[in-house]
Amino acid sequence: xxxxxxxxxxxxxxxxxxxxxxxxxxxxxxxxxxxxxxxxxxxxxxxxxxxxxxxxxxxxxxxxxxxxxxxxxxxxxxxxxxxxxxxxxxxxxxxxxxxxxxxxxxxxxxxxxxxxxxxxxxxxxxxxxxx
Amino acid sequence: xxxxxxxxxxxxxxxxxxxxxxxxxxxxxxxxxxxxxxxxxxxxxxxxxxxxxxxxxxxxxxxxxxxxxxxxxxxxxxxxxxxxxxxxxxxxxxxxxxxxxxxxxxxxxxxxxxxxxxxxxxxxxxxxxxxxxxxxxxxxxxxxxxxxxxxxxxxxxxxxxxxxxxxxxxxxxxxxxxxxxxxxxxxxxxxxxxxxxxxxxxxxxxxxxxxxxxxxxxxxxxxxxxxxxxxxxxxxxxxxxxxxxxxxxxxxxxxxxxxxxxxxxxxxxxxxxxxxxxxxxxxxxxxxxxxxxxxxxxxxxxxxxxxxxxxxxxxxxxxxxxxxxxxxxxxxxxxxxxxxxxxxxxxxxxxxxxxxxxxxxxxxxxxxxxxxxxxxxxxxxxxxxxxxxxxxxxxxxxxxxxxxxxx
Numbered sequence: 001x002x003x004x005x006x007x008x009x010x011x012x013x014x015x016x017x018x019x020x021x022x023x024x025x026x027x028x029x030x031x032x033x034x035x036x037x038x039x040x041x042x043x044x045x046x047x048x049x050x051x052x053x054x055x056x057x058x059x060x061x062x063x064x065x066x067x068x069x070x071x072x073x074x075x076x077x078x079x080x081x082x083x084x085x086x087x088x089x090x091x092x093x094x095x096x097x098x099x100x101x102x103x104x105x106x107x108x109x110x111x112x113x114x115x116x117x118x119x120x121x122x123x124x125x126x127x128x129x130x131x
Numbered sequence: 132x133x134x135x136x137x138x139x140x141x142x143x144x145x146x147x148x149x150x151x152x153x154x155x156x157x158x159x160x161x162x163x164x165x166x167x168x169x170x171x172x173x174x175x176x177x178x179x180x181x182x183x184x185x186x187x188x189x190x191x192x193x194x195x196x197x198x199x200x201x202x203x204x205x206x207x208x209x210x211x212x213x214x215x216x217x218x219x220x221x222x223x224x225x226x227x228x229x230x231x232x233x234x235x236x237x238x239x240x241x242x243x244x245x246x247x248x249x250x251x252x253x254x255x256x257x258x259x260x261x262x263x264x265x266x267x268x269x270x271x272x273x274x275x276x277x278x279x280x281x282x283x284x285x286x287x288x289x290x291x292x293x294x295x296x297x298x299x300x301x302x303x304x305x306x307x308x309x310x311x312x313x314x315x316x317x318x319x320x321x322x323x324x325x326x327x328x329x330x331x332x333x334x335x336x337x338x339x340x341x342x343x344x345x346x347x348x349x350x351x352x353x354x355x356x357x358x359x360x361x362x363x364x365x366x367x368x369x370x371x372x373x374x375x376x377x378x379x380x381x382x383x384x385x386x387x388x389x390x391x392x393x394x395x396x397x398x399x400x401x402x403x404x405x406x407x408x409x410x411x412x413x414x415x416x417x418x419x420x421x422x423x424x425x426x427x428x429x430x431x432x433x434x435x436x437x438x439x440x441x442x443x444x445x446x447x448x449x450x451x452x453x454x455x456x457x458x459x460x461x462x463x464x465x466x467x468x469x470x471x472x473x474x475x476x477x478x479x480x481x482x483x484x485x486x487x488x489x490x491x492x493x494x495x496x497x498x499x500x501x502x503x504x505x506x507x508x509x510x511x512x513x514x515x516x517x518x519x520x521x522x523x524x525x526x527x528x529x530x531x532x533x534x535x536x537x538x
Contacts, residue, residue: 006162008159008162008163009155009159032186032188063178063179063268064179064184064185064189066289067179067185067188067189067192067289067290068188070189070191071188074188088163089160089163092160092163093156093160093290093291096152096155097156097192
């Protein structure tokens with residue numbers, strides 16, 4: 001399976017998909033040292049986003065969240081790639097400064113956690129990796 | 132999105148790594164928000180200056196951009212830092228923090244950013260004129276510049292404002308275009324407004340209502356007969372904080388109000404709404420107030436003169452921070468206001484403010500005239516808050532005001 005979206009930031013990465021229907025606030029919502037989601041009541045609370053293809057509808061919260069993505073990258077805990085339904089400023093800027101491939105305008109409800117996926121930030125595609 | 136030759140060269144890295152990264156940010160934002168082209172900007176205001184907000188990652192990024200050869204191409208000023216750059220010790224800021232904060236400021240300085248450290252750049256020489264395209268972060272200044280001055284800026288974040296500085300560009304979308312500046316809701320003000328705290332409370336009352344609306348319409352405010360710079364500064368800060376607003380029109384006051392028909396849908400603001408908004412900003416008890424602060428947004432010279440007048444010959448009995456921009460304080464020094472104020476025991480916290488300084492949990496209850504300051508004191512610093520008129524705030528710091536404790 002392959003989906004054509006819109007390229008937000010370049011680069012290719014593969015990883016295990018981690019999908020949520022909820023928006024993510026990186027500042028305050030994700031621990032910048034461990035990559036674990038700490039927002040109370042979030043679907044992903046307690047799960048690590050490190051090395052994952054992180055799939056969520058859109059970012060929310062403080063613009064400082066862009067720096068949280070950069071901090072995660074420095075700590076080696078950043079997601080491998082990000083896929084959004086609609087990307088916004090915080091996530092886009094965070095992906096660019098942290099150099100995380102990012103694609104949006106993908107029907108994210110068709111994607112499931114646990115699949116191995118590959119994201120191409122150049123072509124704007126998301127695909128399930130065939131084993 | 133169409134880029135001209137120079138913009139394309141920036142994107143391809145021909146003008147250095149930092150400029151390339153900056154252009155990548157702007158192109159991505161342009162793509163997301165449907166901009167057709169870039170616009171040249173004449174002025175930039177950068178937020179994300181306090182080390183308390185940036186942390187090590189932010190500092191690392193800024194150093195990378197400076198090392199990557201980034202240089203501001205247009206007049207660019209800075210938001211408040213986490214401390215008074217010259218007087219941090221007397222404010223109880225630790226040495227380690229001070230060192231990191233200075234590194235942040237040096238990184239900006241290496242990129243030719245003017246290190247004014249103020250949230251009111253329009254009082255310190257970064258003053259766009261009507262219709263100019265600018266790229267400002269700092270939500271209160273964005274709201275003031277769009278509304279009171281009639282310049283045009285989106286609500287930028289720290290990195291996107293830096294990107295605009297290093298390229299001299301911003302993508303043409305949102306507040307830069309006429310259609311996004313149209314008033315969407317009429318606000319009939321029936322309340323009588325006296326001071327900064329009334330205007331701040333009105334910003335909260337309107338802002339809270341905007342937050343509940345899906346479309347976030349631009350308010351067209353009618354019924355305010357006049358407003359001083361200080362009152363508009365207070366209103367802009369509060370409306371941006373509570374309503375996420377980038378722009379308002381005020382009949383008879385702001386320049387673009389004449390451009391638009393007042394919209395049909397309306398809300399009204401009465402004295403009761405203003406009182407209710409203030410009550411919501413008071414959860415502290417005067418007897419427990421241990422921190423008094425004025426200058427959110429940063430004080431004008433006129434406000435500092437008034438504080439000096441009120442404190443002449445008096446002593447303060449509480450920690451009292453007066454926050455302003457360095458250039459404003461320097462004139463206050465010359466006029467003798469600083470000497471009078473410092474003789475009372477009150478402290479200047481120049482270059483910084485109660486929102487961005489690392490003071491979480493340090494005080495119990497804060498007294499201020501600023502609705503915005505109340506929001507951050509409560510949400511970020513875990514203080515209780517009391518809002519009062521300007522003069523009463525000053526007096527509440529003195530022994531006399533402490534005894535006379537009202538609410």
